[in-house]
Amino acid sequence: MAAPMELSCWGGDWGLPSLHPESLTVMAYAKFSGAPLTVNTINNPWRAPKADVPALISEDIIISQPAKILSFLRKQKYNADYQLSAKQGADTLAYIALLEEKLLPALLHTFWIEAENYCNVTKPWFASRIAFPLSLYLPGKMSREALNRITLTKGGPPLYSLTEVEAQIYRDAKECLNLLSKRLGTSQFFFGDTPTTLDAFVFGFLAPIYKVCFPRVQLQDHLKQLPNLCRLCDDILTCYFRLTVSGHSPAGQDTADANLQKLTQLVNKESNLIEKMDDNLRKSPQHPPRKLTTLKLAAGGEESSPLNRLSP
């Protein structure tokens, strides 16, 4: 039980510990059950055992799929489900199957197949975390695998074109989200007050949709209309991952971040200008520096107040 366990998985962004749904599920379960896992984010998938992510390494055993990792953790006595009845355990399996059948295709599509999302967000993000030259090949491979999976499982006739398949999978995903929301209702977690395996899986699938800022966001918009699911994700993030989640919606946080960035840039520009002015002043000592800075401040307008705080 005391054997050290290491989890290698994809890293995170946008307030999430990982962007990969399966990695998130395992991390969440580990937090819920109190399993001591050291998390190694992947920077070099060549080294990841069998290039299968996420992978749990304990002593010499390497285990790779979330379901297997979770049952290994349970065997090591890290069990988040011990309070569940047999029927609730059965319900867990059923809902996980629902997630995999109905929600996963749309999730894969949003990340890997939707052209704008893939080119602007997913590919650069993953490529930045993979060593060259694999970064040229691996994101493309993951995208092709996702497309393959969707067309083989969902793309049979009468859906002949990719647009029809896409329409169908998004319909299924929205229905799945509605069903989950109804099942969750007003309780804190799916089975009462303590989170279980099902909460880990739901969190793993929903959090990337909820938090990642994509250009094309139809699934995210739908999810935001289901406040109890959003609350579940936020609760898990704040309680178990100790990450600061502001009360704003991701769009609000985005604009706040953008504003902060603009502000910082303006402040930097102003301080550079002031330094130049100071240099000029030193060369021509007759003009008192104060006057010039007041002139500068007057011209600044809204940047004036942070400037006041920043400049000595």
Add this chain to the structure above:
Amino acid sequence: ASLCFQAFLQMCNLPVRVVCRANAEYMSPSGKLPFIHVGNQVVSELGPIVQFVKAKGHSLSDGLDEVQKAEMKAYMELVNNMLLTAELYLQWCDDATVEEITHPRYGSPYPWPLNRILSYQKQWEVRRKMKAIGWAGKTLDQVLEDVDQCCQALSQRLGTQPYFFNKQPTELDALVFGHLFTILTTQLTTDELSEKVKNYSNLTAFCRRIEQQYFEGHDKDSSATVTARSAKRSLLR
């Protein structure tokens, strides 16, 4: 799968006549079996058929509340995900079964060499699909373990009730009955799959109860041939 539909239609009290055709897959609008032919309309696959029947005013799940409907859909996905995939795996990816049973059955309506070509094509297609969802790396034992887990979940959900949602049968009951009955009655090279199901006595009792209630209402002869034929047909999937 054909048995699921028959059970469902019987439960809705709709009369149904079963016909076997070799070109059934081509007659179906979606290429998938089975399909129903009602008046001018042809509808295939469980989801659309259920909706079609509902539109005509018969529905089995009206008495359920929202949470129960969500549960029912989740369990139906579980059955599709686990049992259906396991059946496909056993038919097409387990070499012994493929050689002895599936290839001859699937190719039987066609002359040589068409029978071999078509069955190899189907096998290749199924194996591709298994690879895409990650089942290609599974051994037969792992697949059987998954089936066991699924049956355990179904058994726990059923408990001692007559149907999954207590008094009234629903689409879920039809689906589960179809799959379990097929597993229990079809001859394969090994009996391991049916043994797994037989471990759960409430599931076997459930199958027997539905069979008696909905299928033995007809003539004994026709129901026997119907079940035998549909058992064969589901292997042709």
